[in-house]
Every structure is written in C-alpha cells, then in structure tokens.
Amino acid sequence: MGQRAHPTSFERLLAVVRTIPPGQVASYGQVSARVLGTTPRMVGFALAALPTGSDVPWHRVVNAAGRISLPAEGPGHAEQRRRLEAEGVSFRKSGVIDLEAHGWL
DNA sequence: AGATTGACTGCAT
DNA sequence: CATGCAGCCAATC
Numbered sequence: 001m002g003q004r005a006h007p008t009s010f011e012r013l014l015a016v017v018r019t020i021p022p023g024q025v026a027s028y029g030q031v032s033a034r035v036l037g038t039t040p041r042m043v044g045f046a047l048a049a050l051p052t053g054s055d056v057p058w059h060r061v062v063n064a065a066g067r068i069s070l071p072a073e074g075p076g077h078a079e080q081r082r083r084l085e086a087e088g089v090s091f092r093k094s095g096v097i098d099l100e101a102h103g104w105l
Numbered sequence: 106a107g108a109t110t111g112a113c114t115g116c117a118t
Numbered sequence: 119c120a121t122g123c124a125g126c127c128a129a130t131c
Binding site: 027028029032039040041042043044046047048058061062063064065066068070071074076077080084 | 110111112113114115
C-alpha cells in the first residue's frame, strides 16, 4: 500500500477539527492557524470533501463572524445549526453564534 | 503549465 | 450594515 509516511495538511486540519469540544465552535481561520502552511479556504475545502458519517465534527466550524458559512439555501446549513443547538450552542436573533460564550479558546 | 474556484479573512469604501 | 478587493493554498479543468 503506497501511503505517505506522514499526514497531509488536509488530514492535519481534520485532526484539529476533531479536537474541538462539543458545545464549542472554532472559525476556519482558527483551525488553519493550527496547521502551518494552510489557509481558511483549505479548511472549508477539507470539510466539503468529508464523507458522510465521518467522525469529524464539521458542524463546529463556522466563519470568523460567528455565522454558518454553508449556503443558507442548502440542506447543510440547517443541519449544522440543528447539530450545534443540540450541543447547547445558542444563536442570536440574527443567526450569529455568541463566540464569547461558545468560541473555542 | 495557466486560469479558475472555493463551507475564508481583514481592511477599505 | 452592504460591497469590493487582495491574499491565501490546493484541487480541477
């Protein structure tokens, strides 16, 4: 099996996402800042390629404004919000998450 | 090999 | 508060 001897930055990003505790959220930028050589855009790309039913808590990643970045018209948006609320994450009236209360670190 | 795009971000207008 | 633009890196065409 010709696998690489060390995790790709793609996999490292997913590993970081796995460390976000339930009930908390981190921004794309915050996740990418933990893996040198990566950017917020890569985080979104990595999560978008995630297989259904993966163990990665992709829903705990939101944009820097504390808002869900998935297209509001798609099913992913509603699903992410549902999962977060199930973990106790509260949304403001405007649909913005209170990062002061739920922000990671 | 060059252009385009994406679940971003920060600063300027 | 809404828009625009540059910077960023990998995947795709």
